[in-house]
Amino acid sequence: MTRAAIRALLDEGKLYAAHMAGLDNTTGNTLVATHAAPTEAAPGTGQWIELSVDSADIAPNAVALGDPAKTVGDALRDVSWNRIGGFQTDYDVWRALFTVSNKVGIMELNRPEDIEWNPRDPSGTPRLYVAFTNHTGQTALDQGGAVFDPATHATQSPKRTDAVGSIFALEESDPANPGASTEFLYFEVWHGSKGQGDFDASCPDNLLLDRDGGVWFGTDGNFGVASHADAFYYLDLDPAHRAGQPGVTQPSFGKAFRVVGLPSDAEATGPSFTPDMGTIFMSVQHPGENAYSTWPKGDASLSSVIAVTFLPE
Known part of the structure; x- marks a missing residue:
């Protein structure tokens, strides 16, 4: 794409929010129906909700x-729907997207920090990856998408306890024509952990996809959660590395391999490969923020x- 074409990407079109229906509002990473994280074998089902004052999607x-x-359009224009004032134009909507999402009941997620489309995913199906860094605060909405009464929010709103974060994948209902999909499946492909073992990591932040569809991520929170440095990781999602596959004696599917360790209390951010994948550039952000x-x-x-x-080699 030319520079002009890239800059024009958002000049026209429609804006959608991912509503992960069925997600447990008290956790943000498990399903109400199963009380467990969604998996590839037992995923959740979500919808793309058009955020516009003319949207005909049901709130x-x-x-x-x-x-x-x-x-959604009627709800957004309604000056009292869900205890939140009205939005008269799409320009008003675009200036307050988190508030707009709360007004129509979009499920609150665990702080999505990055999102990447992977057309060459090792699963064989294109996927959208989302890094959820963590969420240890109270939510604005209840399970049905209603705003808690401000007078009782402090005592009734659930406080999430996700300190380690996770990475989810979304698969469109029409993978060959993703822009036309109105629904998607969603499931967890990696969950953070607090340990200091070889494969422990927490608080995923920036995602990077290589030219072969490999998934990489940097962290921002390892140091505070598990007292070891943040780092940059390769996430093995190659199905050939699952347990039981031919030649696999030590399954590595779903494990994160530390590639680069960072200085004390720094965040790995902005990773980018050179075209030949021979070099990775990344930023070492705020070293020594809370530790020398x-x-x-x-x-x-x-x-x-x-x-x-x-x-x-």
């Missing part, structure tokens, strides 16, 4: 608020950009 909280036929660091020159800590080059 996710329409049933809970007593008007099953209430459209002398990165990178041995004196005061400074953010920086590094390049990691893989040597040929």
Whole structure:
């Protein structure tokens, strides 16, 4: 694409929010029906909800608020729907998307930090990956998508306890024509952990997809959660590496491999490959934020950009 074409991507079109129906509002990462994380074998089903004052989609909280036929457009223009004021134009909508999502009952997620479309996914089906860093605060909505009464929010709203984060995958109902899909399946492909073992990591942040469809991620929170450095990881999602596959004696499917460890209390952000995949550039952000660091020159800590080059075998 040309620079002009890239800049024009958002000049026209429609804006949608991913509503992960069936997700447990008290956890943000398990299903109400199973009390467990959604898996590839037992996924959740979500919908793309058009956010527009002309949207004919049914508001996710329409049933809970007593008007099953209430459209998103009608709900957004309604000056009292779900205890939130009205939005008269799409320009008003675009300026307050989190509030708009709350108004129509979109399921609150566990702080999505990055999202990447993977047309060459190793599963064989294109997927959309989302990194959920963590969520340890109270929610604005109840399970039905209704805003808690401000007078009782502090005592009634659930406080989520996800300190380690996760990575989810979304598969469109029409993978060959994803822009036309109105529904998707969603499931967890990796869950953070607090340990200090070889495959422990927490708080995924930036995602990176390589030219072969491989999934990589940086973290922002390892240091505070598990007292070891944040890092950059490769997530093995190759189905050939599952237990029971030919030649597999030590299954690595679903495990995160640490590739680059960062200085004290720094975040790995903005990763990018060179075209030949021989070098990864990434930023070392806020080293020494809450713990002493002398990165990178041995004196005061400074953010920086590094390049990691893989040597040929």
